[in-house]
Amino acid sequence: MRNMASVPQPAVAREQQHAHSLADTIRNTIRRLSFDLTSGGQHPHNFNRTPHHHHDFHDLGSEDVYEDAIEDDGNPESRSNSHLASVPLTPITDKGTDRTTSKNGMYLSHAATTSQLFAAPPLTPLTLVGYGERTKSRLLSPPLAEEIRHLIPLRLQLYDTWSLCYSLEQHGVSLTTLYSLSVPPRTTSRPGYVLIVEDKLGGIFGAYLNENPRPTKNGRYYGNGECFLWKSRIINRTPNASTTSLAYAGGDSDTASTKSVNIQFRAFPYTGINDYMILCEPGFLSVGGGDGKYGLYLDDQFEKGISNSCPAFGNEPLSECGVKFDIVGIEVWRISSS
DSSP states (O other): OOOGGGSOOHHHHHHHHHHHHHHHHHHHHHHHHTHHHHHTTSOTTOOOOOOOTTTOEEETTSSOEEOOSSOOOSOHHHHHTGGGGGOOOOOOOOTTOSOEEEETTEEEETTOOHHHHTOOOOOOOOEEEOOOTTOOOOOOOHHHHHHHHTTSOHHHHTOOEEEEEEEHHHHOSOHHHHHHHTOOOTTOOSOEEEEEEEETTOOEEEEEESSOOOOOGGGOOBOOTTOEEEEEEEEEOOTTOSSOOOOOOSSSEEOSOSSOOEEEEEEEEOOSSOOOOEEEETTEEEEOOOTTOOSEEEETTSSEEEOOOOTTTTOOOSOTTOSEEEEEEEEEEEESOO
16 A cells, blocks of 8 residues: 655645745845855856846947846746846946946946945035135134044935034134024924034044034933044145145135145044933033033133043043143034035
């Protein structure tokens, strides 16, 4: 008599077939994703198939042809995932070779990697707007602004114009004026702010704030983990500097350079230890706190400042003068769409 135990039941057979089909789909997907990384643009398995006109990459000026990264093994589920190979690609060029491939107007380097395919487009140079023609104290230069720009939220990095809200030289010594000029327009959505301070030794440092500086009731801290402290130091101002840099010129907006400015920049991001980000009152402005210390503190007369190591940002004192310093200049910049 035939052993019935050796005959697979219909349900079991269907489960086995589904498992094999799923495994094939996963293998094919992995092959497609590893197409560029594992072989520098050559298909790892050299499938010799008739090209499908929807997914082929033809080399301009050569006879080489890139075929689908998904193997047509007769499996319907494999074919159902083939649309993933035709995702639009950002135009790029291969600096290491003159060979370039094209598909439906999109260009793909032979040696392109996955990180290159999905890389963000380069940012346009920043324009700083707000300095008066006679303003001598200009704390924010394009190279410093670019350093800060790379650390702010991605949604704000796309804005290529920063607007000066407050300048100690242009608007006078008044913390109240700083607060009032920093209020965002009603049409602005979620702007960011850069606070810049200059000390007696010429040191430039400050903070990025995710909200405008303003007094709060009952001494309440506000802000989120996007905030950070930073400090910078000018190395030299030579016409032919060895490091890449931009500098600022006169006028209402600054984009070009007339003298080289090379800087060292260091940032201190949020540590997560506490939520003491921004604390402003009529008598002072502060950023960062904990253990009775301020990461950055400015009095309402803009004469004296304090910068201590604080748990919120784990920073070192920002001023080269030490924990206490004399204030020479202050600026607040708004980053927004308008």
